[in-house]
Amino acid sequence: MDASVPAIVINRLPLYLRALDLMVENDQRLTSSQELAEWLGISSAQIRKDLSHFGEFGKQGTGYEVPFLRDQLRSILNVDQLWDMAVVGAGALGHALVNYGGFAHRSFRVRAVFDVDPDKIGQSINGMAIESQTVMVERLQTMEIKIALLAVPVRAAQHVADLLVKGGVRAILSYAPITITVPNGIQLAYIDPVVALQSMTYYLTPVVT
Amino acid sequence: MDASVPAIVINRLPLYLRALDLMVENDQRLTSSQELAEWLGISSAQIRKDLSHFGEFGKQGTGYEVPFLRDQLRSILNVDQLWDMAVVGAGALGHALVNYGGFAHRSFRVRAVFDVDPDKIGQSINGMAIESQTVMVERLQTMEIKIALLAVPVRAAQHVADLLVKGGVRAILSYAPITITVPNGIQLAYIDPVVALQSMTYYLTPVVT
DNA sequence: AGACATTTGTGAAATTCGACACAATCATAT
DNA sequence: ATATGATTGTGTCGAATTTCACAAATGTCT
Numbered sequence: 389m390d391a392s393v394p395a396i397v398i399n400r401l402p403l404y405l406r407a408l409d410l411m412v413e414n415d416q417r418l419t420s421s422q423e424l425a426e427w428l429g430i431s432s433a434q435i436r437k438d439l440s441h442f443g444e445f446g447k448q449g450t451g452y453e454v455p456f457l458r459d460q461l462r463s464i465l466n467v468d469q470l471w472d473m474a475v476v477g478a479g480a481l482g483h484a485l486v487n488y489g490g491f492a493h494r495s496f497r498v499r500a501v502f503d504v505d506p507d508k509i510g511q512s513i514n515g516m517a518i519e520s521q522t523v524m525v526e527r528l529q530t531m532e533i534k535i536a537l538l539a540v541p542v543r544a545a546q547h548v549a550d551l552l553v554k555g556g557v558r559a560i561l562s563y564a565p566i567t568i569t570v571p572n573g574i575q576l577a578y579i580d581p582v583v584a585l586q587s588m589t590y591y592l593t594p595v596v597t
Numbered sequence: 598m599d600a601s602v603p604a605i606v607i608n609r610l611p612l613y614l615r616a617l618d619l620m621v622e623n624d625q626r627l628t629s630s631q632e633l634a635e636w637l638g639i640s641s642a643q644i645r646k647d648l649s650h651f652g653e654f655g656k657q658g659t660g661y662e663v664p665f666l667r668d669q670l671r672s673i674l675n676v677d678q679l680w681d682m683a684v685v686g687a688g689a690l691g692h693a694l695v696n697y698g699g700f701a702h703r704s705f706r707v708r709a710v711f712d713v714d715p716d717k718i719g720q721s722i723n724g725m726a727i728e729s730q731t732v733m734v735e736r737l738q739t740m741e742i743k744i745a746l747l748a749v750p751v752r753a754a755q756h757v758a759d760l761l762v763k764g765g766v767r768a769i770l771s772y773a774p775i776t777i778t779v780p781n782g783i784q785l786a787y788i789d790p791v792v793a794l795q796s797m798t799y800y801l802t803p804v805v806t
Numbered sequence: 807a808g809a810c811a812t813t814t815g816t817g818a819a820a821t822t823c824g825a826c827a828c829a830a831t832c833a834t835a836t
Numbered sequence: 837a838t839a840t841g842a843t844t845g846t847g848t849c850g851a852a853t854t855t856c857a858c859a860a861a862t863g864t865c866t
Contacts, residue, residue, distance in 0.1 A: 402795035406774055427776055448814040449862035466798040484693035494791045559797040565615055567637055575797035579788055582703045586611035588768040588784035589675040657844045658832035
């Protein structure tokens with residue numbers, strides 16, 4: 389029950405939730421910090437301590453009731469509601485994001501797609517019309533969209549991010565491999581597969597040629 | 598010049614490299630820990646300390662020569678070579694990965710695509726034929742592919758990962774939202790947009806309905 | 807009823823990590 | 837030459853994070 393929970397703890401909660409979702413799907417009733425720990429490859433003490441920031445969810449000798457703990461985590465993470473998202477950039481990545489089936493059952497939904505290319509505007513992806521970036525700010529406000537997936541080229545990323553903020557977006561997940569600046573209070577995260585790959589190649593023996 | 602550099606340091610190096618790549622593209626000759634720090638939103642001392650694990654790359658009063666530091670980082674991360682990769686799963690995500698233009702200039706290249714769906718096998722993406730998963734292990738060995746991008750459904754992820762390891766793959770970047778187990782020494786990283794999103798919604802005020 | 811096996815939640819210890827601050831060094835200008 | 841301003845690399849310290857370890861609580865078995 390802290391005033392402020394460390395970000396590093398927050399970043400682990402979705403992993404716990406993901407494991408619990410899977411357990412619910414398998415009709416598993418009970419789990420323990422130890423089982424979760426083995427599943428996720430971390431220590432059981434860490435899981436207990438992380439959860440203790442928010443309350444007492446388990447029973448000694450028994451563990452945690454899976455559906456209950458899942459609901460608690462969903463509530464903590466504010467994903468006990470469905471969040472509408474916009475995708476900006478209707479290239480190959482934008483298409484994949486709009487078609488991604490993994491959002492629906494995990495509290496997110498793509499409700500709008502924007503692009504600048506006149507040839508793309510009006511086309512539809514998965515039944516959703518691609519809209520012009522010129523109407524984006526207004527549409528975001530009207531639709532009250534608070535989350536955006538940024539899938540535009542590097543050179544456009546900062547400008548589009550500015551527009552998103554102007555449109556009232558409060559969280560941006562950027563796929564552009566460049567650092568973006570946003571005002572205080574706006575959430576920002578990056579997904580860059582190359583960054584992930586380069587962290588791994590450090591540990592690989594170079595190919596001998 | 599440590600015996601073992603902390604993983605958290607290794608994970609930051611690709612970000613430094615990304616910034617330096619951009620500087621090289623703009624013909625910038627010199628930079629400083631402070632400039633990099635502002636760019637990346639971290640402290641300059643951290644950058645200097647991170648780099649000091651590997652040697653002395655800067656000059657007092659001047660800073661760092663951009664092309665030199667970039668080359669050093671590429672060497673450290675073993676990305677001064679081109680790594681061949683396999684993509685497993687030729688769905689929307691697999692397609693996007695194969696077509697992604699961001700790999701080429703950052704030391705990675707997709708050389709093979711595998712799927713189980715008989716309808717997909719033989720089709721080609723970006724000029725590359727989709728091959729059957731039944732020949733995957735053998736093909737991986739023949740082609741000496743050491744890195745794989747895993748873009749298959751959750752239920753297949755662990756099995757495919759096992760096959761990849763059997764084929765000699767040493768690093769797996771998984772897009773499947775599930776924990777995978779691999780033998781010691783095999784590098785494993787995850788990209789799950791929902792996990793990233795759920796860490797951000799924690800900080801967002803829930804929508805009032 | 808009592809002994810036993812589990813498992814939580816959490817203080818305290820241990821470890822890891824990041825920020826600070828400054829001597830040493832370099833480039834430049836006068 | 838010398839002064840000046842800039843910047844690195846690093847020792848030190850404090851903060852943040854993780855692990856340890858155990859009392860308290862719960863369920864089970866005899």
